[in-house]
Amino acid sequence: MSFNIPIVTIPESSYNPSSYNTIKTKSQLIIYLTKLTHGSSIFLILFYLIGYFAIKPLLEITITRRLELLETTRLNLRDCYIKLISKVNYIPIIKINKNGKIISDEIIQTDDNNKNNKYKDDENNNDEIYLKLKRLSNLLSTNIRSYDAGEFLNFKSIKYSIKDFQNKSDLIYFNEDELFTVESNSKIDDKNIQGIKKKNISIETKNEIRSIKGLFMSGQA
Numbered sequence: 217m218s219f220n221i222p223i224v225t226i227p228e229s230s231y232n233p234s235s236y237n238t239i240k241t242k243s244q245l246i247i248y249l250t251k252l253t254h255g256s257s258i259f260l261i262l263f264y265l266i267g268y269f270a271i272k273p274l275l276e277i278t279i280t281r282r283l284e285l286l287e288t289t290r291l292n293l294r295d296c297y298i299k300l301i302s303k304v305n306y307i308p309i310i311k312i313n314k315n316g317k318i319i320s321d322e323i324i325q326t327d328d329n330n331k332n333n334k335y336k337d338d339e340n341n342n343d344e345i346y347l348k349l350k351r352l353s354n355l356l357s358t359n360i361r362s363y364d365a366g367e368f369l370n371f372k373s374i375k376y377s378i379k380d381f382q383n384k385s386d387l388i389y390f391n392e393d394e395l396f397t398v399e400s401n402s403k404i405d406d407k408n409i410q411g412i413k414k415k416n417i418s419i420e421t422k423n424e425i426r427s428i429k430g431l432f433m434s435g436q437a
Contacts, residue, residue, distance in 0.1 A: 312319045
């Protein structure tokens with residue numbers, strides 16, 4: 217009886233499966249991005265807290281002081297303007313006569329007084345309004361072309377049909393005298409002969425209103 221014994225043998229204790237597990241390492245880029253994200257988030261939180269508790273109150277104080285300064289300046293200018301208009305009636309144009317030539321600065325000179333008195337006699341400025349309307353009318357008449365209704369197709373036939381309908385409605389289908397007229401029963405003679413009599417509601421209403429008005433004016437109502 218023969219046994220096949222291998223020349224090279226490996227003992228069972230020399231094999232350790234745990235030693236063959238690969239070590240999982242994180243990428244250096246992911247680690248860097250994670251640290252950068254954590255650092256930036258902490259920086260943003262600190263910046264928000266500093267801005268909310270320190271910068272915001274300072275800005276509010278600055279804006280409030282600016283508003284107070286502007287309001288004070290406005291009130292002072294208003295008071296100064298009121299004092300000036302109560303004391304000064306006309307401000308002349310400042311001119312300098314230099315070598316026979318009159319020189320004036322456009323920054324310090326006022327408008328021509330004749331322009332202000334141009335429409336002095338016309339309190340409502342009707343002449344100025346008329347000129348503006350005339351210019352507007354000329355502009356519209358130049359740039360806008362009017363359309364003739366006769367240029368449209370079938371206009372004459374439609375116009376004739378409308379006129380025919382209007383004439384029929386006025387002369388045949390509608391009678392204005394019978395609009396407010398109703399039939400009523402009234403006695404014609406002492407024999408209680410019933411007859412038909414037409415009465416106009418509009419005339420009766422008008423008479424009733426007049427009678428009520430007369431009662432109020434006479435003090436009976």
